[in-house]
Amino acid sequence: MAVYTQNDPAFVVGLLGVWKAGGSAVAVNPMNKARELEYLLTDSGAVAMLCLDDLWAGVAKSVVDGGATQVRTVVLCSGLDDQSRDDERLFADTTRHGTDGDQRVVTLRDVVEQYAGAKIPMRTADADDVAVLTYTSGTTGVPKGAMNTHANMAFNAQTYRDWVGLGSEDGVLGVAPLFHITGLVGHIALALLTGAPLVLAHRFEPHVVMDAIREHRPAFTIGSITVFIALVGLDGVGREDWESFRMIYSGGAPVxxxxxxxxxxxxGQYIHNAYGLTETNSPSHMVPIGQRAPVDENSGALSVGVPVFNTVVRILGEDGEELPVGEVGEIATSGPQVVPGYWNKPEATAENLPGGELRTGDVGFMDEQGWFYLVDRKKDMINAAGYKVWPREVEDMLYGxxxxxxxxxxxxxxEYRGESVKAFVSLVPGSNLTPEELVDWAKERMAAYKYPREIELVEELPKTTTGKILRRELRARDSRA
Incomplete structure (x- = not known):
């Protein structure tokens, strides 16, 4: 069953429902349009869909009507379902959509009312059954469905619980999208395992989320660093607003x-780093609670942590050989959280998961104390006049x-260097900094081949729904690309 909603209670209900029926869920990005949705539905073979009613009216109905998918049952939910207040900042233009007499369609509210009190036989899932298909492009190619098993998700839910020290009294703030592996494991699975309250806000709107923090006083969250940048930049936000948190983690993008x-x-809160991929069910590395991530003296990179429980991480060279401490290469991960493969794609599985070890496509290194550092994605490396420039290092410097x-x-x-370094920068409100001034500032702090020769100021940087900045869109904006 495909789950095509925002961060709503229905998402959690849908997961539990399909698991108790013995099935698997397909997590769908609510920003996906018709072409993308059709691909996911046909590739997964989904026969049912839990769908936000406005997404059904605007996108999904035309896809199902097209007949290319196997979807025969649609359960509609609304952003107005099971939420504590009709916040106009989120729901000003939201109205409920009905089934319009479509025999394929029912509403979640009607299903709940119809079966209230009924005893439905449940099927117990095996550890190796697929719990959720999460689609990722990986390093190359068309989207692939990572087969997140029940064992994978249970292991990393326990990793969060034990590593961070969470209990039933600790509220979990759900700022990551629930369709994303961070939201699935670091929010939903963690809350289900611990019995902790899960605070949701339909979609990320900074003022709404800050109000939710003030009202519900959560103790834990994990999200992209762009989330925390947005929250801390709001007017009127002070230290007292963050006092309920005992631990804050950031993952999904370099910090x-x-x-x-x-x-x-x-x-007054220290952000602990975490690192992982869709194929590792969220974290493979985390900074231990009570410790501060070291900063590499040479690159200026902040450590992403150390491997979590039962996890083996190697740094590999171009020929697949294991590199010694301190040398930069591809990060390769194996452990109980690593998925067994990609749905119906044996060749991609063999290429990216040889022997069950994930070749991440991320470049990094390990220091002598066992801390790992993420340098960048292999495909994002810049070749300036023969010198390797990792965008991450330049970004970290500019954040200073x-x-x-x-x-x-x-x-x-x-034409001269082959490639040149360009930075797209969003300034803090009220700043009058010019691109030329920032170039001069950077020039004083970086080698001649590293500092950005060109800086373009933008109001906002393009991001995925998980908060990752889209470098590929920025490259496409440049007329020379």
């Missing part, structure tokens, strides 16, 4: 040391300027 320092200065709110660095064509 610059300057950003964590600023966040701690403003909130007090007027820089967000930044993304890409390589652009250069």
């Amino acid at each position: 610059a040391p300057a950003v964590t320092d600023k966040f701690e200065r403003l909130t 300027h007090e007027d820089v709110r967000e930044v993304a660095v890409v390589g652009v064509p250069d």
Whole structure:
């Protein structure tokens, strides 16, 4: 069953329902349009769909009507279902949609009323059964359905619980999208395992989320660093607003040391790093509670942590050989959280998961104390006049300027150097910093081949729904690309 909703209670209900029926869920990004939705439905073979009613009216109905999918049952839910207040910042234009007499369609509210008190036989899932298909493009190619098993998800839910020290009294703030592996495991599975309350807000709207923090006083959250940048930048937000948190983690995108320092200065909270991929069911590395991630002296990168329980991580060279401590190569991960493969794609499984070890496509290294550092994605490396430039290092440096709110660095064509370093920068509100001033500032702090020769100021950087900045869209904006 495909689950095509926002961060609503229905998402959790849908997961539990399909699992208790003995089936598997297909997590669908609510931003997906018709072509993307049709691919996921046909590739997965989904026969049912839990769908937000406005997404059914706007996108999904035409896909199902097209006849290319196997979907024969649709359960409609609404953003207005099971929420504590009709916040106009989220629901000003929201109205409920009915079934319009479509025999394929029922509403979740009607199903709940119809079967209230009924005893439905449940099927117990095996550990190796697929709990959720989460689609990822991985390093290359069309989207692939990572087969997240019940064993994978249970292991990493326990990792969060035991590593962070969470109990039933600790509220979990759900800022990551629930369709994403971080939301699935670090929010839903964790809350189900511990019995902790899960605080949701339909979609991420900074003012609404801050109000939810003030009202429900959660103790834990994990989200992309862009979430925390947005929250801490709101007017009127002070240290007292963050006092309920005992631990905050950030994952899904690299974190610059300057950003964590600023966040701690403003909130009193230290952001712990976490690292993982869809194929590792969220974390494979985390910074232990009570410890601060070291910063590599050479690159300026903030450590993503150490491997979590029962997890083996190697750094591999171009020929697949294991590299010694301190050398940069591809991160390869094996452990109970690593998925067994991709849905109906044996060739991609063999290529990316040889022998069950995930070749992440991320470049990094391990220091002598066992801390791991993420340098960048292999495909994002910039070749400037024969020198390797990792965008992450340049971004971390630019975050050190007090007027820089967000930044993304890409390589652009250069007739002389082959590629040149370009930075897209969003400034803090009220800043009058010019691109030329920022280039000069960077030039004083980086080698000649590394500093950005060009800086373009933008109001907002393009992001995925999980908060990752889209470098590929920025590259496409440049007329020379």
